[in-house]
Amino acid sequence: MKKIETSKGVRYQLDPAERTDLIVCAQNVIVNTYPISDDGYATALMTVSGSIYEGISYKSETHTLTMHAEVTALANAAIHGETDVVAIVGPNCHICKQLIYENGLNSGIDIMIIMDEENGPHDVPISEMMPYAWPLLKGKSES
Numbered sequence: 001m002k003k004i005e006t007s008k009g010v011r012y013q014l015d016p017a018e019r020t021d022l023i024v025c026a027q028n029v030i031v032n033t034y035p036i037s038d039d040g041y042a043t044a045l046m047t048v049s050g051s052i053y054e055g056i057s058y059k060s061e062t063h064t065l066t067m068h069a070e071v072t073a074l075a076n077a078a079i080h081g082e083t084d085v086v087a088i089v090g091p092n093c094h095i096c097k098q099l100i101y102e103n104g105l106n107s108g109i110d111i112m113i114i115m116d117e118e119n120g121p122h123d124v125p126i127s128e129m130m131p132y133a134w135p136l137l138k139g140k141s142e143s
């Protein structure tokens with residue numbers, strides 16, 4: 001991965017092999033969605049160390065307690081002491097975009113959303129997906 005300094009913070013551009021690994025990891029864990037296999041969503045994220053952590057949707061009959069794949073992936077990384085996320089496979093719902101954005105707010109990393117599209121992967125920084133995000137990036141525009 002390549003580190004890039006921007007006015008929105010630090011970004012990391014994954015190389016094609018890393019991007020492919022991340023997408024394949026997300027695709028491979030879809031069979032582990034809970035409680036029904038392959039009935040939900042899966043994702044994978046990469047941290048600054050190059051580690052990959054997968055996440056799956058974990059549904060509850062209450063709906064309120066359902067955890068999205070991004071939530072479990074971020075928690076999976078945090079459980080292993082890794083919170084500096086550089087990229088995550090999307091698309092992501094708006095609630096998860098907020099959580100991803102807040103992770104970046106804490107780490108100073110403008111997290112890349114890896115969109116696996118028909119014509120190939122496409123990277124979009126979370127800051128471009130949330131132009132009027134809350135809370136604002138304090139001090140980052142001053143540096």
Ligand SMILES: [Zn+2]
Pocket residue numbers: 068069070092093094095096097
């Ligand atoms: Zn979500």
